[in-house]
Amino acid sequence: MKSRGETPLRADAARNRERVLRIAREQLAAGDDSLQLNTIARLAGVGVGTVYRHFPGRQALLEAVSSASLEKLAERAESAATGAEPLAELHELLRFALTRALNELGFAEVLESPSAADARTTALKSRFDRALGKLLRRATQDGHVRADLRASDIRRLLGGTTHALRCGPHPPRLVKTYLSTLTTSLRPT
Amino acid sequence: MKSRGETPLRADAARNRERVLRIAREQLAAGDDSLQLNTIARLAGVGVGTVYRHFPGRQALLEAVSSASLEKLAERAESAATGAEPLAELHELLRFALTRALNELGFAEVLESPSAADARTTALKSRFDRALGKLLRRATQDGHVRADLRASDIRRLLGGTTHALRCGPHPPRLVKTYLSTLTTSLRPT
Amino acid sequence: MKSRGETPLRADAARNRERVLRIAREQLAAGDDSLQLNTIARLAGVGVGTVYRHFPGRQALLEAVSSASLEKLAERAESAATGAEPLAELHELLRFALTRALNELGFAEVLESPSAADARTTALKSRFDRALGKLLRRATQDGHVRADLRASDIRRLLGGTTHALRCGPHPPRLVKTYLSTLTTSLRPT
């Protein structure tokens, strides 16, 4: 039994894993965030057991589906953290995150959750939080952002805005408006 | 068939209705927002059918439970709409609504929803929206609030803030902070 | 809601209950003691939910199926307890119990179990134990039975004998032999 961080999957296992992920993404794209493992297994043409082997539950699958976006977001945050204009960077980061959260059902859930099923998710969120925290501090020192908000608060407030948009019609104009309220909401009082 | 505006209930029917509502409130207070009609019927000591007669589904029951708070909120909004200082009135109204939404599971759901199962709920929300709309206009004219927000947006943003608070720990300090971001978020850009 | 010990069932409910019990008995008679509620529901032509309403689990169903025999056994024990010849009564009681346990799959399980799912089962076992205890004391005083055995031990030893017979072929002759060893086993040393 070889021990290493990332176990390389056997070719067929990797193929199945991808199939499941693809179907899961399709389900989410179709507006169904229940992610029933049985249904997904059937649609993916694999046994239920296979799905359970790769993803021990809905949450794990959700995190796997969102991991690419989460990583992308973390990268964005890291690059933003060192940008010349903290406030502008922060706004752009929020815009990016909100867009993703709106277009990828389930992403907000992962982002706002205080816990995670998979250690990799926790790690990615930490990366994001660290970078965002740095960005926040810089923006705060510039007097642009209130000082009592932590990275986790931003994640939660993002989730809140996503929720507000999702619970009714959300034409582009409204998305823009709510995003604007979100950025405004961070100003010092 | 008698003609009536508000259906007068037979004494025993009214008693049953109240029992069901009381139990539903208890369940919500206990942190269970699933509002399973079977369970509620059992706890209330009535048949499921009786619950269904009074409330044709979870949503209807939820709205009935929240109606008192919703009415209270509408009244507050109406009184706020004519207050001397629109902005202060608005803030106080938001504080009140958020507090209720946090303490009464299900209230935010009713408040933010674009639809309703019961006509009375729709009516109450309209009352609220009309009053809040008036207040918003006044605050906007004072230059305190951005002009592109309608009453329904405020309800949705309130729901968003509630969601953000509920998805993690929310000690009083955080509630205060998030409320503050909510009020700030309405400022013109 | 009327309160009483034995709720009388609605006619159709009673019919369903009986159907389920009949099928359960058939399954047991066919040598299947798994008593899968799904299967039983299907065979009985009722919904699974109906089975669960009447019997909240395998154990409850098993006890319901065995209750008639258990009651009969308790009655026998009560009558035996006052018989003229304690030892003969005891032997006959054991013979009766063993016969039942062999012919009714599941009965031994209920009889030997230290716990019960249904209060009625507990009550019946208590009745049996009291009567058997009395009989044991009388037989002990006559010097026919060792003094360190309680009624629950007899139930367990009966279960043991049943087990020994069931785990291999058990033609009538062997049943008789093992029953004989059981009665012999109670003698003082």
Added chain:
Amino acid sequence: MKSRGETPLRADAARNRERVLRIAREQLAAGDDSLQLNTIARLAGVGVGTVYRHFPGRQALLEAVSSASLEKLAERAESAATGAEPLAELHELLRFALTRALNELGFAEVLESPSAADARTTALKSRFDRALGKLLRRATQDGHVRADLRASDIRRLLGGTTHALRCGPHPPRLVKTYLSTLTTSLRPT
């Protein structure tokens, strides 16, 4: 294909076999007699396939785990068969067997079963049966034991006693008592 009586195992195969057996024993010692081959494989750090290669099923594994005890028991029986006092030897043999059966989950199952998955088990049981049969005959001739019991019956009755003890609490005193009933049960009527 090499011809062989006892298959000599390759060193690593032997090591794997031992690992699996060790884990299986641990599981049983921990009170889990389900012996799920997947679980055992994982705990042993080998693939399921490896477990299946060595032991084609739960029963085979169980027998392998119990084989040492079974052999020990056969030896005891053989030595007992030639002892000076058949009855005393028999009692001691029963005491030994019962103790093992109680302390080693699964041993009673192997002992009482009329069939076996592995030929070695069958052989060991035959050895035991032959020796015990001899002992029984001697004890019978002495008038201490009833004549209608065969070795297989003793195995079954032992299993019964084990079952009776296992289905409830079994403090040492009770073990002693039930063992006493077992030995008593063999007396001629």
Added chain:
DNA sequence: CATGAATGAGAATTCATTCAT
């Protein structure tokens, strides 16, 4: 020989809603 991914039937249980009583 060893591996462990895959299988997929199957088991247990729940719950929203209907409708006969």
Added chain:
DNA sequence: AATGAATGAATTCTCATTCAT
């Protein structure tokens, strides 16, 4: 009006066994 029995699809998860690598 009230009752609560019945429904049964739906959901979650397990595990013995096979077989491709």
